[in-house]
Amino acid sequence: MTTEPGGPHAHPARSVEIELKFDVDDDTPLPDWSGLPGVVSVGAAEPRDLDAVYLDTADLALARAGYAVRRRTGGPDEGWHIKGPRDAEGGRVELHWPLGPAGTVPDAVAAALAAVAASTDYVPIARIRNQRAAYALQDADGGLVAEFVDDHVVATDERDGRQRTWREWEFELGPAAPASAPDRAALFAAAEQAVRAAGGREAASASKLARALGA
Secondary structure (H helix, E strand, O other): OEEEOOHHHHOOEEEEEOEEEEEEOOOOOOOOOOOOOOOOEEOOOEEEEEEEEEEEOOOOHHHHOOOEEEEEEOOOOOEEEEEEEEOOOOOEEEEEEOOOOOOEEEHHHHHHHOOOOOOOOOEEEEEEEEEEEEEEEEOOOOOEEEEEEEEEEEEEEOOOOOEEEEEEEEEEEOOOOOOOHHHHHHHHHHHHHHHHHHOOEEOOOOOHHHHHOOO
């Protein structure tokens, strides 16, 4: 895949993703969030139609180093994303650039990956389409404590054409999440309890990309 000049893509937005992931059956009911500390309301479902193409080198140098790069359409954060390895607390730094044209990797994205992969010959390794329903879990002031998403995933391994489907849930901390580690741990523990009460279970893979590639 070719690269393009950085231009307005040169300065990415940066965030830290801290989340829990769970596998669920197709008929599993949604969790009851009424027992979560600090959460007083749950927003209506926001549908999102997401379509992401993941890129890597032929020898999967990015994946082996714990990185993922994708171009995703749909949703409020569509664009180019680079996710880094998880830290000791389970968080992943995510860099985000605007969408740009299909078929080209922005120079800024390639530059950000230069220290990870010697090759800049990136090829599609997976396509992940996701019918998502997102729910805002809010505090008394309307702040986003966490976002819960219910995902129905269709993933294609672009190396061999194999397709996999599954349903999963994600529970990701928002800007109004507790600041202290003990309070965050309590929120996560309550979320996990609610998920397991509804029938959810530990995710089989660490990421959608890993599962798409059979890991």
